[in-house]
Amino acid sequence: MNVVRVVVLLLFLPLSLGIAAGEGLHPQPAESVALDLENPAFPIHDTVHYTVKCLGITCGHLNLSSSIVDFDGRPAYHIVMTARNSKFFNRIYKVDARIDSWVDARTLSSLVYESVTTEKGETSTERHEVDRDKGTVRSVENGVEKILEFSSTEPVLDPLAFVFRLQALAKKGGDEITLTLLTTRGPVQTVTTVRGPEKKRTARGRRLLLEIEPRPADGKMFSKKGRFSLWVDPQESSTLYVLDFKLSFGHLIARID
Numbered sequence: 712m713n714v715v716r717v718v719v720l721l722l723f724l725p726l727s728l729g730i731a732a733g734e735g736l737h738p739q740p741a742e743s744v745a746l747d748l749e750n751p752a753f754p755i756h757d758t759v760h761y762t763v764k765c766l767g768i769t770c771g772h773l774n775l776s777s778s779i780v781d782f783d784g785r786p787a788y789h790i791v792m793t794a795r796n797s798k799f800f801n802r803i804y805k806v807d808a809r810i811d812s813w814v815d816a817r818t819l820s821s822l823v824y825e826s827v828t829t830e831k832g833e834t835s836t837e838r839h840e841v842d843r844d845k846g847t848v849r850s851v852e853n854g855v856e857k858i859l860e861f862s863s864t865e866p867v868l869d870p871l872a873f874v875f876r877l878q879a880l881a882k883k884g885g886d887e888i889t890l891t892l893l894t895t896r897g898p899v900q901t902v903t904t905v906r907g908p909e910k911k912r913t914a915r916g917r918r919l920l921l922e923i924e925p926r927p928a929d930g931k932m933f934s935k936k937g938r939f940s941l942w943v944d945p946q947e948s949s950t951l952y953v954l955d956f957k958l959s960f961g962h963l964i965a966r967i968d
Contacts, residue, residue, distance in 0.1 A: 752819050753777055753788045753875045754949050761954070761965040763794075771796050773965050775951070777875060779816060782823075786816040790871050806830050812871040818843065819876070821893060824869035841893065843867060848893070859895065867893035873901075873925075877941065878949040881905045881923050889928070900928040911942060913952050914968050918944050920952055 755777050763771035774793045779786055790812040796805060807829045813822040825838040840849040843866070848859040861867070868876055873892050880888045886905040891898045903926070908919040924940040942953035956963040 751779075751788075752816070752879055753790065753814065753872070754878050754951070755779065755788075756948070756950075758791075759951075760968045762968060763963070763965045765963045769797050773954075780813075782813050782815075787822060788812075788814040788816055788872070788875075790814070790875050792871055810871050812869050812875075814868070814872045818866055819868075820866035821869040821872050824871065839869070841867065841869070850895075859897070861893070861897045863891055863893075863898040865891045865898075867891050867898050869893055874941065874951075877903055877923050877925065878943050878951055881921050881943055881949060882945050884908060884921060888923075890925075901925050902928050908945075911952070914966065915952075918952065919946075920944055 758774050758776040761773040761775070762769055763773055772795055775791070777788060777790045780789045781787075782789070792810040794806075794808045808826070809828075810824070810826045812824050814820065815822055820843045821841045823838065823840050825836070827834060827836050835853055837850070837852045841847075842849070843863070846861050846863070848861065850857050850859065868890060870892065873890060876890060877888060880886075881903075882905075884905055884907040888903040888905065890901050890903070892901050893899075904924050905921050906924070907921040909922065910917055911920045913920075920942040921944075922940050922942055924938070938955075938957040940955045941951055942955065944950045944952060950967070952967045954965040
C-alpha cells in the first residue's frame with residue numbers, strides 16, 4: 712500500500728480537485744518574525760506527529776507544523792505537512808512527501824502552495840503561486856508552467872491552509888463556516904458543519920472534541936461514497952486530534968500521538 716500517496720490524495724485532492732500534494736521546495740522565507748496576534752487566524756505550533764492507520768493497521772506517519780515568517784517583506788503563516796510510509800510498507804514501496812503553504816497574515820489569502828513527492832527514488836515537484844490582486848495562479852509542475860485565472864472577492868485558500876483555517880474558526884457545535892477553496896478549476900465555495908462537542912478517547916486522554924465536516928456549497932465536490940472530517944479541541948488553540956476518512960474501501964484515520 713502506498714500510504715503516503717493515499718493520505719495525501721484523500722486529504723487534499725477531494726478538496727482541491729487537483730492542486731498538488733507532496734516534500735517541499737522552499738522560496739527561502741526569512742527567519743520567524745514577531746506578529747502581535749491575540750487570536751491567530753491559523754493555529755501556530757511546533758511539529759505534531761500523527762499515526763495513520765487503515766483497517767487498524769499502522770501504515771504511515773504524518774507531521775504538521777505552523778509558524779509565522781517574513782515572506783518577501785510581509786508576515787505570513789507557513790504551514791508544513793510531511794508524510795511517509797511505515798517501515799514495513801517502505802520495504803515494499805518507499806514514499807516521502809511534503810507540502811508547504813504560505814498564507815498572507817493580513818489578507819488571509821494563500822500566497823504559495825508547493826510540494827515534492829519522492830517515490831522509489833524519483834522526485835516530482837509542484838509549485839503554485841497565487842496573485843489574488845491579479846486573479847492568477849502560476850503553476851509549475853515538473854518544469855511545465857501554466858497560468859490559471861480566477862475571480863474572487865473573498866480570500867482564497869489552498870487545501871492545507873483551508874484545513875488549518877477551519878481549526879481556528881471552529882468554536883462550538885452548531886456553527887457553520889463558509890470559506891473559499893482555491894482549486895485547479897478556480898475558487899469553490901465551501902460550507903462546513905461543526906458538531907459536538909463529543910467526548911473522544913485520544914493518546915492524550917479523553918477529550919471533548921468538535922467534529923468539523925467540510926463540503927462544497929453546491930454539493931458536487933466530494934464523492935457520495937466518502938466522508939472527510941476533522942476532530943479538534945477548541946480549548947487547546949484548536950488542536951487537531953483526528954483526521955478521519957470514511958471511504959467505500961475502508962476507514963483511514965490519522966490520530967495525534
